[in-house]
Amino acid sequence: MIDKRSGCPINLALEVLGDRWSLIVIRDIMFGNRRHFRELLTRSEEGIASNILAGRLKRLVNAELLSRRDDPAHRQKGIYSLTGQAIQLLPVLVQLGAWGRRHLPAAPEQALRQRLVEEGGPPLWTAFADELRHIHLGTPLPEGRESVIARLQAAFAQAAADHRNEAAAKDDKQGAGAR
């Protein structure tokens, strides 16, 4: 399946994941729950091209990072799910995002989502992974536990609204000053 350059675990991981799109596709499925080709294509913030997306999905299915099954609701559509080993990439994505947030010009709203995930630390990542296993693999969730994904989305929506309000207040002030 893979043409191995060396047996170093870092190299092996990069041989499977080390192109600029594979981890982006996994990110969109993991954090955005985009499960169909169309959603992954049209909602892509990075504007992935259709042929690249198709190639990456096929490659990720071959590498057993994604599985594909027919959508019972739409005969022509496939649903993509993360496999167990793809869900274990969560800490890699968190560390990669943490580094990007610190050293590169991240957009405020996306930096915020990243910060919430980082600040939750390993307990949040474990709960997030449990929830991903429930969504993608159908494993049962611990009973009575609040959804981490819902909590993150609520915190994110709240912070995004605060951010918009602050920006609006600033505009008002500048508008008043100019009058």
Add this chain to the structure above:
Amino acid sequence: MIDKRSGCPINLALEVLGDRWSLIVIRDIMFGNRRHFRELLTRSEEGIASNILAGRLKRLVNAELLSRRDDPAHRQKGIYSLTGQAIQLLPVLVQLGAWGRRHLPAAPEQALRQRLVEEGGPPLWTAFADELRHIHLGTPLPEGRESVIARLQAAFAQAAADHRNEAAAKDDKQGAGAR
């Protein structure tokens, strides 16, 4: 410097690092302390090509992940050093290696080195990063602290010797059986 596809921190990190060689070059400088072009080329387990290595080194210097200065001992040689932001990639490399060790066919000795780094956990990674800052940036080390890199190398050498002895004992037994 970077043509940004989106402001997502994960995407930004992948735009800088997301090819199959950049993180390999950083790994060899970080874990192998290979500082000259020649060493990075000839000791590469993955057999990096000379033109690819030259291109990646240039790109990493431009992205401020490496710095290059002339080697006072060899006028024609440059020494590459990690920058502070490159040293902060340590947790990304550890998580990537942890994933590779678990899910891909890692070579026993390299898997062992990875396991030692993982098992040390965040305290070891912090001490390792301090030592890297000392080596690459010349910052002072906390006094009287044992070298993490030396400790890892000793543990690795010991384990590799055990591994060879076990293999030799097995060969002897098989040899005796065949006689």
